[in-house]
Amino acid sequence: MTATWQQELKQALRNDHPTGLINQPGYDPAAAGLFAPVITDTLLQAIKQATDPAPLWRQFLPIQAEQKNPAGYVPDPVGDAAATQVPGLIHKYHGRVLLIASGSCAVNCRYCFRRHFPYRQSYAPRNQWQASIDYIQADDSIHEVILSGGDPLTLSTKQLAGLTAQLATIDHVKTLRIHSRMPVVLPARIDDEFHTWAESLSCHKVMVLHVNHPSELSPAARTAIARLRKLGFVLLNQSVMLHGINDQASTLAQLSHQLFEQGVLPYYLHQFDPVQNAAHFAVSPARTRAIHQQLMQQLPGYLVPKLVQEVAGEPHKTPL
Ligand SMILES: *Cc1c(COP(=O)(O)O)cnc(C)c1O
Ligand code: SF4
Secondary structure, eight states: OHHHHHHHHHHHHHTOOTTSGGGSTTOOHHHHHHSOOOOOHHHHHHHHHOSSOHHHHHHHOOOGGGGOOOTTOBSOTTOHHHHEEETTEEEEETTEEEEEOOSOOSSOOTTOTTTTOOHHHHSOOTTOOHHHHHHHHTOTTOOEEEEESSOGGGSOHHHHHHHHHHHTTOTTOOEEEEEOSHHHHOGGGSOHHHHHHHHHOOSEEEEEEEOOSGGGOOHHHHHHHHHHHHTTOEEEEEEEOOTTTTOSHHHHHHHHHHHHHTTOEEEEEEOOOOBTTOGGGOOOHHHHHHHHHHHHHHSOGGGSOEEEEOOTTOSSOEEO
Protein backbone atom coordinates (compact mmCIF):
# COMPACT_ATOMS: atom_id res chain seq x y z
CA MET A 1 0.00 0.00 0.00
CA THR A 2 2.63 2.56 1.03
CA ALA A 3 4.88 1.35 -1.77
CA THR A 4 2.34 2.70 -4.26
CA TRP A 5 2.63 6.39 -3.50
CA GLN A 6 6.33 6.15 -2.82
CA GLN A 7 6.89 4.54 -6.21
CA GLU A 8 4.91 7.27 -7.93
CA LEU A 9 6.98 9.86 -6.08
CA LYS A 10 10.26 8.21 -7.11
CA GLN A 11 9.17 8.14 -10.70
CA ALA A 12 8.16 11.81 -10.55
CA LEU A 13 11.62 12.72 -9.28
CA ARG A 14 13.34 10.64 -11.97
CA ASN A 15 11.42 12.47 -14.71
CA ASP A 16 11.46 9.42 -16.96
CA HIS A 17 7.81 9.07 -17.90
CA PRO A 18 7.48 7.94 -21.49
CA THR A 19 4.82 10.59 -22.03
CA GLY A 20 6.29 13.10 -19.60
CA LEU A 21 7.65 16.62 -19.69
CA ILE A 22 10.84 15.81 -21.56
CA ASN A 23 8.88 14.91 -24.72
CA GLN A 24 6.65 17.98 -24.67
CA PRO A 25 7.01 20.66 -27.33
CA GLY A 26 8.79 23.63 -25.80
CA TYR A 27 10.78 21.59 -23.25
CA ASP A 28 14.02 23.46 -22.73
CA PRO A 29 16.98 21.49 -21.35
CA ALA A 30 18.76 24.65 -20.14
CA ALA A 31 15.68 25.69 -18.16
CA ALA A 32 15.44 22.13 -16.84
CA GLY A 33 19.01 22.56 -15.60
CA LEU A 34 17.95 25.62 -13.55
CA PHE A 35 15.21 23.76 -11.64
CA ALA A 36 14.57 20.05 -12.10
CA PRO A 37 11.37 19.13 -13.94
CA VAL A 38 9.22 16.96 -11.66
CA ILE A 39 5.66 15.77 -12.30
CA THR A 40 3.51 12.83 -11.16
CA ASP A 41 1.69 10.23 -13.25
CA THR A 42 -1.61 11.32 -11.77
CA LEU A 43 -1.10 14.84 -13.00
CA LEU A 44 0.05 13.70 -16.46
CA GLN A 45 -3.22 11.74 -16.68
CA ALA A 46 -5.20 14.79 -15.59
CA ILE A 47 -3.44 16.90 -18.23
CA LYS A 48 -4.28 14.39 -20.95
CA GLN A 49 -7.93 14.43 -19.93
CA ALA A 50 -8.23 18.20 -19.56
CA THR A 51 -10.28 20.07 -22.15
CA ASP A 52 -7.61 22.77 -22.06
CA PRO A 53 -4.26 21.23 -21.12
CA ALA A 54 -2.18 24.38 -21.74
CA PRO A 55 -2.62 25.94 -18.26
CA LEU A 56 -1.45 22.70 -16.68
CA TRP A 57 1.62 22.20 -18.89
CA ARG A 58 2.60 25.80 -18.29
CA GLN A 59 2.86 25.22 -14.53
CA PHE A 60 5.33 22.34 -14.84
CA LEU A 61 7.14 22.48 -18.20
CA PRO A 62 10.63 24.08 -18.26
CA ILE A 63 10.64 26.58 -21.15
CA GLN A 64 13.16 28.95 -22.64
CA ALA A 65 11.55 32.03 -21.04
CA GLU A 66 13.09 30.93 -17.72
CA GLN A 67 16.50 31.97 -19.00
CA LYS A 68 15.44 35.62 -19.07
CA ASN A 69 16.44 37.61 -16.06
CA PRO A 70 14.78 41.01 -15.81
CA ALA A 71 15.74 43.36 -12.96
CA GLY A 72 13.70 42.97 -9.77
CA TYR A 73 13.34 39.19 -9.95
CA VAL A 74 15.35 37.73 -7.09
CA PRO A 75 16.19 34.33 -5.55
CA ASP A 76 14.43 34.94 -2.18
CA PRO A 77 11.55 37.37 -2.80
CA VAL A 78 9.80 36.68 0.52
CA GLY A 79 12.74 36.97 2.91
CA ASP A 80 12.77 33.36 4.14
CA ALA A 81 16.50 33.41 4.87
CA ALA A 82 16.24 36.34 7.29
CA ALA A 83 13.39 34.67 9.21
CA THR A 84 15.07 31.30 9.73
CA GLN A 85 15.61 30.81 13.48
CA VAL A 86 17.07 27.34 13.67
CA PRO A 87 17.70 25.22 10.56
CA GLY A 88 14.30 24.18 9.27
CA LEU A 89 12.26 26.57 11.45
CA ILE A 90 10.88 29.91 10.25
CA HIS A 91 9.28 32.19 12.83
CA LYS A 92 8.00 35.33 11.16
CA TYR A 93 4.26 35.16 11.86
CA HIS A 94 2.73 35.81 15.28
CA GLY A 95 1.59 32.68 17.11
CA ARG A 96 2.75 30.21 14.48
CA VAL A 97 5.95 28.73 13.15
CA LEU A 98 6.77 27.04 9.88
CA LEU A 99 8.74 23.84 9.86
CA ILE A 100 10.49 23.19 6.57
CA ALA A 101 9.86 19.49 6.91
CA SER A 102 11.12 18.35 3.54
CA GLY A 103 13.22 19.66 0.69
CA SER A 104 11.33 17.98 -2.11
CA CYS A 105 7.95 18.05 -3.79
CA ALA A 106 6.01 15.63 -5.98
CA VAL A 107 5.85 18.34 -8.65
CA ASN A 108 8.17 21.24 -9.32
CA CYS A 109 6.07 24.29 -10.11
CA ARG A 110 8.08 26.58 -12.35
CA TYR A 111 6.74 29.72 -10.61
CA CYS A 112 7.64 28.49 -7.09
CA PHE A 113 8.99 31.27 -4.86
CA ARG A 114 11.18 28.67 -3.19
CA ARG A 115 12.74 27.40 -6.43
CA HIS A 116 16.08 28.79 -5.27
CA PHE A 117 15.63 27.96 -1.58
CA PRO A 118 18.81 26.42 -0.15
CA TYR A 119 16.99 23.37 1.22
CA ARG A 120 20.18 21.47 1.83
CA GLN A 121 21.30 23.95 4.49
CA SER A 122 17.83 24.90 5.62
CA TYR A 123 15.68 21.96 6.40
CA ALA A 124 15.78 19.89 9.52
CA PRO A 125 17.67 16.70 8.74
CA ARG A 126 15.19 13.82 8.65
CA ASN A 127 13.83 12.95 12.05
CA GLN A 128 16.08 15.47 13.80
CA TRP A 129 13.53 17.86 15.13
CA GLN A 130 14.97 18.41 18.57
CA ALA A 131 16.27 21.96 17.99
CA SER A 132 12.89 23.01 16.55
CA ILE A 133 10.97 21.28 19.33
CA ASP A 134 13.10 23.06 21.95
CA TYR A 135 12.46 26.41 20.25
CA ILE A 136 8.69 25.86 20.19
CA GLN A 137 8.66 24.54 23.76
CA ALA A 138 10.42 27.69 24.97
CA ASP A 139 7.88 30.12 23.45
CA ASP A 140 4.33 29.65 24.66
CA SER A 141 2.96 32.23 22.22
CA ILE A 142 3.32 29.56 19.51
CA HIS A 143 -0.01 27.74 19.27
CA GLU A 144 0.16 26.55 15.68
CA VAL A 145 2.79 24.56 13.84
CA ILE A 146 2.72 24.68 10.06
CA LEU A 147 4.42 21.90 8.16
CA SER A 148 5.75 23.39 4.98
CA GLY A 149 8.51 22.65 2.50
CA GLY A 150 9.03 21.50 -0.10
CA ASP A 151 6.04 19.33 0.46
CA PRO A 152 5.80 17.91 4.00
CA LEU A 153 3.73 14.96 2.78
CA THR A 154 6.76 13.64 0.87
CA LEU A 155 7.86 12.48 4.33
CA SER A 156 6.80 8.97 5.23
CA THR A 157 3.90 8.60 7.62
CA LYS A 158 6.32 7.15 10.17
CA GLN A 159 8.40 10.32 10.03
CA LEU A 160 5.28 12.47 10.39
CA ALA A 161 4.16 10.38 13.34
CA GLY A 162 7.57 10.81 14.99
CA LEU A 163 7.31 14.57 14.64
CA THR A 164 3.72 14.83 15.87
CA ALA A 165 4.54 12.64 18.86
CA GLN A 166 7.17 15.21 19.86
CA LEU A 167 4.80 18.14 19.21
CA ALA A 168 2.10 16.46 21.32
CA THR A 169 4.28 16.90 24.38
CA ILE A 170 4.01 20.71 24.07
CA ASP A 171 0.80 21.91 25.73
CA HIS A 172 0.60 25.29 24.04
CA VAL A 173 0.57 23.81 20.51
CA LYS A 174 -3.13 23.41 19.66
CA THR A 175 -3.18 23.26 15.88
CA LEU A 176 -1.27 21.32 13.27
CA ARG A 177 -1.44 22.79 9.80
CA ILE A 178 -0.12 21.07 6.69
CA HIS A 179 0.59 22.95 3.47
CA SER A 180 0.58 20.38 0.71
CA ARG A 181 -0.03 19.87 -2.98
CA MET A 182 0.10 16.06 -2.56
CA PRO A 183 -3.65 15.29 -2.16
CA VAL A 184 -4.13 16.81 -5.62
CA VAL A 185 -0.93 15.87 -7.48
CA LEU A 186 -0.31 12.48 -5.81
CA PRO A 187 -3.64 11.47 -4.25
CA ALA A 188 -2.42 7.94 -3.43
CA ARG A 189 -0.47 9.64 -0.60
CA ILE A 190 -3.68 9.76 1.43
CA ASP A 191 -3.56 6.02 2.08
CA ASP A 192 -4.65 3.78 4.97
CA GLU A 193 -1.48 4.42 6.96
CA PHE A 194 -1.99 8.18 6.65
CA HIS A 195 -5.60 7.73 7.70
CA THR A 196 -4.61 5.85 10.87
CA TRP A 197 -2.04 8.50 11.79
CA ALA A 198 -4.31 11.50 11.12
CA GLU A 199 -7.16 9.88 13.02
CA SER A 200 -4.92 9.48 16.07
CA LEU A 201 -4.06 13.20 16.32
CA SER A 202 -5.79 15.06 19.12
CA CYS A 203 -5.00 18.61 17.95
CA HIS A 204 -6.97 20.71 15.45
CA LYS A 205 -6.07 19.69 11.93
CA VAL A 206 -5.89 22.11 9.04
CA MET A 207 -4.76 21.35 5.52
CA VAL A 208 -4.08 24.10 3.02
CA LEU A 209 -4.11 22.71 -0.51
CA HIS A 210 -2.59 24.46 -3.49
CA VAL A 211 -4.70 24.32 -6.64
CA ASN A 212 -4.46 26.95 -9.36
CA HIS A 213 -6.76 25.63 -12.07
CA PRO A 214 -9.96 23.54 -11.95
CA SER A 215 -8.48 20.89 -14.30
CA GLU A 216 -6.10 19.87 -11.51
CA LEU A 217 -9.07 18.40 -9.60
CA SER A 218 -8.97 14.90 -11.10
CA PRO A 219 -11.32 12.14 -9.90
CA ALA A 220 -8.45 10.66 -7.84
CA ALA A 221 -7.75 14.06 -6.25
CA ARG A 222 -11.43 14.39 -5.34
CA THR A 223 -11.34 10.99 -3.64
CA ALA A 224 -8.30 11.98 -1.57
CA ILE A 225 -9.93 15.28 -0.57
CA ALA A 226 -13.11 13.46 0.49
CA ARG A 227 -10.99 11.25 2.69
CA LEU A 228 -9.31 14.24 4.34
CA ARG A 229 -12.70 15.76 4.95
CA LYS A 230 -13.93 12.62 6.70
CA LEU A 231 -10.81 12.72 8.87
CA GLY A 232 -11.90 16.12 10.17
CA PHE A 233 -9.36 18.35 8.47
CA VAL A 234 -10.42 21.94 7.96
CA LEU A 235 -9.70 22.24 4.23
CA LEU A 236 -8.55 25.46 2.60
CA ASN A 237 -6.94 26.29 -0.73
CA GLN A 238 -4.36 28.76 -1.86
CA SER A 239 -3.70 29.76 -5.45
CA VAL A 240 -1.19 32.00 -7.12
CA MET A 241 -2.35 34.39 -9.83
CA LEU A 242 -0.33 33.27 -12.86
CA HIS A 243 -0.20 34.67 -16.35
CA GLY A 244 -1.65 32.26 -18.92
CA ILE A 245 -2.92 29.87 -16.24
CA ASN A 246 -5.65 31.38 -14.12
CA ASP A 247 -5.63 35.11 -14.87
CA GLN A 248 -9.31 35.09 -15.85
CA ALA A 249 -12.19 35.65 -13.42
CA SER A 250 -14.19 32.84 -15.06
CA THR A 251 -11.40 30.31 -14.39
CA LEU A 252 -11.04 31.32 -10.76
CA ALA A 253 -14.80 31.40 -10.20
CA GLN A 254 -15.05 27.87 -11.59
CA LEU A 255 -12.18 26.82 -9.32
CA SER A 256 -13.94 28.25 -6.26
CA HIS A 257 -17.18 26.41 -7.09
CA GLN A 258 -15.41 23.11 -7.70
CA LEU A 259 -13.40 23.40 -4.50
CA PHE A 260 -16.57 24.11 -2.56
CA GLU A 261 -18.18 20.99 -4.00
CA GLN A 262 -15.29 19.07 -2.42
CA GLY A 263 -15.67 20.84 0.93
CA VAL A 264 -12.65 23.11 0.42
CA LEU A 265 -12.86 26.87 0.92
CA PRO A 266 -10.71 29.27 -1.11
CA TYR A 267 -8.34 30.97 1.33
CA TYR A 268 -5.59 33.00 -0.33
CA LEU A 269 -5.03 34.25 -3.84
CA HIS A 270 -1.40 35.27 -3.91
CA GLN A 271 0.05 38.02 -5.98
CA PHE A 272 2.92 36.29 -7.80
CA ASP A 273 6.22 36.72 -5.93
CA PRO A 274 8.97 38.06 -8.22
CA VAL A 275 11.26 35.07 -8.14
CA GLN A 276 14.23 34.87 -10.48
CA ASN A 277 13.71 32.85 -13.73
CA ALA A 278 9.90 33.07 -13.53
CA ALA A 279 9.09 36.59 -14.75
CA HIS A 280 6.85 35.21 -17.52
CA PHE A 281 4.26 34.26 -14.87
CA ALA A 282 3.80 37.81 -13.59
CA VAL A 283 0.40 39.53 -13.74
CA SER A 284 0.39 43.25 -12.99
CA PRO A 285 -1.07 44.31 -9.63
CA ALA A 286 -3.71 46.40 -11.42
CA ARG A 287 -4.91 43.45 -13.50
CA THR A 288 -4.78 41.12 -10.49
CA ARG A 289 -6.99 43.56 -8.55
CA ALA A 290 -9.43 43.90 -11.43
CA ILE A 291 -9.83 40.11 -11.68
CA HIS A 292 -10.36 39.87 -7.93
CA GLN A 293 -13.01 42.60 -8.16
CA GLN A 294 -14.83 40.54 -10.79
CA LEU A 295 -14.72 37.52 -8.48
CA MET A 296 -16.40 39.57 -5.75
CA GLN A 297 -19.17 40.43 -8.20
CA GLN A 298 -19.72 36.80 -9.20
CA LEU A 299 -19.30 34.80 -6.00
CA PRO A 300 -20.65 34.66 -2.45
CA GLY A 301 -18.11 36.16 -0.06
CA TYR A 302 -17.03 32.80 1.31
CA LEU A 303 -15.90 31.68 -2.14
CA VAL A 304 -13.73 34.74 -2.77
CA PRO A 305 -10.12 34.12 -1.70
CA LYS A 306 -8.29 36.94 0.08
CA LEU A 307 -5.99 38.72 -2.34
CA VAL A 308 -2.63 38.99 -0.63
CA GLN A 309 1.02 39.59 -1.13
CA GLU A 310 3.99 38.41 0.88
CA VAL A 311 6.20 41.40 1.73
CA ALA A 312 9.70 40.44 2.91
CA GLY A 313 10.09 41.22 6.62
CA GLU A 314 6.35 41.75 7.26
CA PRO A 315 4.95 39.49 10.01
CA HIS A 316 1.67 38.88 8.14
CA LYS A 317 0.24 38.85 4.63
CA THR A 318 -0.37 42.23 3.08
CA PRO A 319 -3.72 42.79 1.32
CA LEU A 320 -3.14 43.93 -2.24
C1 LIG B 1 1.65 33.30 4.60
C2 LIG B 1 2.30 32.03 4.72
C3 LIG B 1 2.08 31.24 5.84
C4 LIG B 1 1.20 31.69 7.00
O1 LIG B 1 -0.08 31.78 6.53
P1 LIG B 1 -1.30 32.39 7.41
O2 LIG B 1 -2.42 31.61 6.83
O3 LIG B 1 -1.33 33.82 7.09
O4 LIG B 1 -1.06 32.06 8.81
C5 LIG B 1 2.72 30.04 5.88
N1 LIG B 1 3.54 29.61 4.92
C6 LIG B 1 3.78 30.35 3.81
C7 LIG B 1 4.69 29.83 2.76
C8 LIG B 1 3.18 31.58 3.68
O5 LIG B 1 3.44 32.32 2.59
S1 SF4 C 1 6.76 24.17 -2.71
FE1 SF4 C 1 4.68 24.12 -3.57
S2 SF4 C 1 4.71 25.63 -5.24
FE2 SF4 C 1 6.86 25.11 -4.74
S3 SF4 C 1 7.40 23.46 -6.17
FE3 SF4 C 1 6.69 22.52 -4.24
S4 SF4 C 1 4.52 22.12 -4.61
FE4 SF4 C 1 5.14 23.60 -6.14
